[in-house]
Amino acid sequence: MDRELILDVRGVSYRYPGARTEALHDVALALGAGDFHAVLGPNGSGKTTLVRVALGVLAPHQGAARLLGRPAAGWSRRELARIAAVVPQREENLFPQRVRDTVLLGRYPHLSLWGAERPADHAAVARALEGCDVAHLADRWIWTLSGGEYQRVRLARALAQEPRLLVLDEPTSSLDVRHEMELFELARRLADESRLAVLLITHHLNLAARFADRVLLLSEGGVVAHGPPGDVLTREAVERVFGWPVAIERFQDRPQMIPLRSRKDGA
Amino acid sequence: MRWLGLGLAAVLALGLALVLGPTPVPWAALGSSDIVRELRLPRALLAFLVGGGLGLAGAALQALVRNPLADPFLLGLSGGAGLGAVLAIATHLSGPWTLPLAAFAGALAAMALVYRLGLAGGAELDPRALILGGVAVGAFAGAVTTAIVSLASAVELRNALLWLWGGFSGSSWDGVLVVCLYFPVPLVVLLAAARPLDLLALGEEPARYLGADVARVRRRVYVAASLLTAAAVAVSGVIGFVGLIVPHAMRALWGHQHRVLLPAAFLGGGILLTLADTVARVVVAPRELPVGIVTALVGVPVFALLMRRWTAS
Numbered sequence: 001m002d003r004e005l006i007l008d009v010r011g012v013s014y015r016y017p018g019a020r021t022e023a024l025h026d027v028a029l030a031l032g033a034g035d036f037h038a039v040l041g042p043n044g045s046g047k048t049t050l051v052r053v054a055l056g057v058l059a060p061h062q063g064a065a066r067l068l069g070r071p072a073a074g075w076s077r078r079e080l081a082r083i084a085a086v087v088p089q090r091e092e093n094l095f096p097q098r099v100r101d102t103v104l105l106g107r108y109p110h111l112s113l114w115g116a117e118r119p120a121d122h123a124a125v126a127r128a129l130e131g132c133d134v135a136h137l138a139d140r141w142i143w144t145l146s147g148g149e150y151q152r153v154r155l156a157r158a159l160a161q162e163p164r165l166l167v168l169d170e171p172t173s174s175l176d177v178r179h180e181m182e183l184f185e186l187a188r189r190l191a192d193e194s195r196l197a198v199l200l201i202t203h204h205l206n207l208a209a210r211f212a213d214r215v216l217l218l219s220e221g222g223v224v225a226h227g228p229p230g231d232v233l234t235r236e237a238v239e240r241v242f243g244w245p246v247a248i249e250r251f252q253d254r255p256q257m258i259p260l261r262s263r264k265d266g267a
Numbered sequence: 268m269r270w271l272g273l274g275l276a277a278v279l280a281l282g283l284a285l286v287l288g289p290t291p292v293p294w295a296a297l298g299s300s301d302i303v304r305e306l307r308l309p310r311a312l313l314a315f316l317v318g319g320g321l322g323l324a325g326a327a328l329q330a331l332v333r334n335p336l337a338d339p340f341l342l343g344l345s346g347g348a349g350l351g352a353v354l355a356i357a358t359h360l361s362g363p364w365t366l367p368l369a370a371f372a373g374a375l376a377a378m379a380l381v382y383r384l385g386l387a388g389g390a391e392l393d394p395r396a397l398i399l400g401g402v403a404v405g406a407f408a409g410a411v412t413t414a415i416v417s418l419a420s421a422v423e424l425r426n427a428l429l430w431l432w433g434g435f436s437g438s439s440w441d442g443v444l445v446v447c448l449y450f451p452v453p454l455v456v457l458l459a460a461a462r463p464l465d466l467l468a469l470g471e472e473p474a475r476y477l478g479a480d481v482a483r484v485r486r487r488v489y490v491a492a493s494l495l496t497a498a499a500v501a502v503s504g505v506i507g508f509v510g511l512i513v514p515h516a517m518r519a520l521w522g523h524q525h526r527v528l529l530p531a532a533f534l535g536g537g538i539l540l541t542l543a544d545t546v547a548r549v550v551v552a553p554r555e556l557p558v559g560i561v562t563a564l565v566g567v568p569v570f571a572l573l574m575r576r577w578t579a580s
Contacts, residue, residue, distance in 0.1 A: 052472075080478070081477055091473040095523035105466060108477050108479070114459070
């Protein structure tokens with residue numbers, strides 16, 4: 001392969017301690033600079049587990065996850081945080097915090113143990129705030145933000161890490177259409193203009209189909225299909241994985257899924 | 268500016284501790300007075316260091332167990348220390364350092380046990396298991412302590428209870444020296460954990476993705492904070508509320524960044540305990556109140572006020 005892979009996951013399987021079945025079975029995924037991939041699948045299909053294995057939080061029982069050619073376990077957490085940034089599905093602020101301080105946390109992997117933040121760190125924070133259109137919120141308390149603002153702040157914190165891979169775990173599950181579209185457009189721009197590798201985990205099949213270069217469809221920990229959205233999101237595959245009848249239409253050359261009213265409808 | 272204010276408050280608290288006391292010492296004689304030099308000064312310094320240790324340990328533990336109500340003694344150390352001390356009294360061990368050493372040993376034993384329980388079958392410390400383990404070990408040690416005390420004679424019982432309530436009446440320069448040699452390592456370990464503690468406040472998984480080695484941070488913070496608390500309890504018994512209210516007061520005044528909060532909590536704890544000990548010496552002179560009672564009497568209303576301010580904003 002002539003271009004450098006940022007994330008290279010091959011044939012990974014993982015079983016949570018005490019679980020009877022594997023949460024991930026033989027899953028592969030590879031991203032280079034500028035790639036925008038989406039991972040789709042029902043609840044419990046292994047999407048978040050895949051992120052944990054890919055970024056070395058969980059060690060796969062089989063297969064390997066590599067970042068920049070080195071196994072994830074071979075990097076320290078600080079080094080990994082300079083390569084890959086994650087906007088996790090859930091987090092809670094134990095203590096009240098202002099937006100700027102929250103975004104500054106993204107600089108942790110770049111700071112020395114005792115040293116203060118350098119001008120470069122503040123510059124990175126300013127760029128991240130600007131890039132996510134939250135600079136005007138910098139002095140606000142986190143808890144006063146709307147859902148869309150809060151997600152953009154968390155994205156800004158990830159960008160402040162200056163990573164090469166950005167992982168978004170269901171970033172828009174509580175957002176309205178406009179904020180959701182803004183976030184997807186921003187993620188796409190980061191891939192196109194900043195050459196970030198973007199891995200998006202989402203329940204929104206239609207938006208994933210329109211924004212992502214490739215789609216990985218998971219079901220019960222295994223790969224159902226992996227490839228361009230038009231190849232993966234077929235009626236048969238979607239109906240089988242999600243257990244609901246759908247129609248697939250095309251819009252601007254991308255597949256769009258329309259859930260049917262009942263099992264007797266249409267089809 | 269804020270550091271200057273805190274520094275001035277520290278100097279003021281230490282100064283008051285030297286000037287005030289049951290025996291009046293004229294201003295001119297402050298420098299040459301044996302009472303000041305051999306009694307009040309080491310006592311004030313010890314109270315300051317212990318208070319600082321408790322404040323810092325409390326601030327770090329609250330972030331570690333992700334519970335703003337955590338207190339250095341929540342994790343079973345006071346129970347272990349009390350049991351150690353009472354055992355030493357009951358078995359008639361004697362010698363000037365017996366009680367502190369026995370309490371220290373008891374606290375360390377409790378720390379080791381709680382740590383083991385905190386692993387909860389895995390390889391990493393689980394904050395919830397730590398709290399539950401701390402409460403369980405503390406309750407068990409308390410039960411054994413009460414059993415021993417109930418079998419002991421009246422004089423021994425009074426000694427044991429007074430000791431458990433805490434105080435600095437036995438302070439000496441030796442004690443100051445021991446604490447000064449002992450404190451730096453856990454202090455530095457905790458201060459070095461300041462930034463990772465900021466990350467931990469977001470939760471375990473976000474902290475990992477931001478670059479924190481969560482397992483290592485937890486181990487270090489737990490052990491270092493426990494070592495500080497064990498030393499504090501060995502020096503002065505169980506002094507409540509300092510480790511709980513000081514971190515909260517400092518959070519309300521200084522915000523939540525641990526790089527600022529941890530040193531501020533050390534100074535704040537030192538100030539509070541030095542003042543409390545001065546009050547304990549003076550109000551019912553020539554007798555003394557246990558300093559833990561003063562910290563509780565002062566601390567609880569302050570805490571209530573802070574909570575109102577915090578929830579209002």
